[in-house]
Amino acid sequence: MLHLEDGFDLRPATTADAVQIAAWMAQPHIRKWWQQDWSVERWAQALDEQAAGEHSIPCVAALDSEDLGYVELYRVRHDRLAEYYAADEHDWGVHLAIGDSARTGRGIGRRLLRSLADAVLRADPRCDRIVAEPDAGNAPSVRAFGAAGFVTQGELQLPEKTALLMVRTRTVEA
Structure with a gap:
C-alpha cells in the first residue's frame, strides 16, 4: 500500500478486485470512455497478465x-503510446477511472x-514527466487532468479515439 497525500492510498489490484473493477467499468460514465465492460473472469485474467x-x-x-477507483500506471516505453509522441525512456503514463458515480x-x-503524479515523480528521480491520453471528448477527464497540473500538448489520433496528450512535468506548479 502506498500512502499518497490528501488522504489517498494506492494498492496493487489483484484478482480479488476483479468483481469491484468489473462493476466500476460497467458504470455508464466509465464504460463510454474505457470500453472495458468486461466480465469478472476477463478482468481477473487482465489483472493477472x-x-x-x-x-x-x-x-x-x-x-x-x-475504495473509489481503478488506476493503471504504465511505462510508456512498453506501450503503443510511445509510437505517437516523442516519449522519453523514463516517462510514466496514467489511466484513472473513478468508479463511484456519486464521487465524480x-x-x-x-x-x-x-x-x-507527485508520488511517482518523487519515487522515480529519472522520470521527468507523467503523461495521459484522455479522449478529447471526455471533458470531465480533461478538466481533472488540467486541474492536476497536466498541460495539453496536442491531439493524438489513436486507433480507437482522438486523444489529448496531456503532460505533467516536475516543473509544473499544481
Whole structure:
C-alpha cells in the first residue's frame, strides 16, 4: 500500500478486485470512455497478465480507506503510446477511472491525479514527466487532468479515439 497525500492510498489490484473493477467499468460514465465492460473472469485474467508483465501496474485507489477507483500506471516505453509522441525512456503514463458515480464531479479525480503524479515523480528521480491520453471528448477527464497540473500538448489520433496528450512535468506548479 502506498500512502499518497490528501488522504489517498494506492494498492496493487489483484484478482480479488476483479468483481469491484468489473462493476466500476460497467458504470455508464466509465464504460463510454474505457470500453472495458468486461466480465469478472476477463478482468481477473487482465489483472493477472498485468501483474506478470513489465508494462503496467493495475491499482485500486482509496480515499479515507474507501475504495473509489481503478488506476493503471504504465511505462510508456512498453506501450503503443510511445509510437505517437516523442516519449522519453523514463516517462510514466496514467489511466484513472473513478468508479463511484456519486464521487465524480467533486474534484476527487483532480486531487488523486495530483497526489499520484507527485508520488511517482518523487519515487522515480529519472522520470521527468507523467503523461495521459484522455479522449478529447471526455471533458470531465480533461478538466481533472488540467486541474492536476497536466498541460495539453496536442491531439493524438489513436486507433480507437482522438486523444489529448496531456503532460505533467516536475516543473509544473499544481
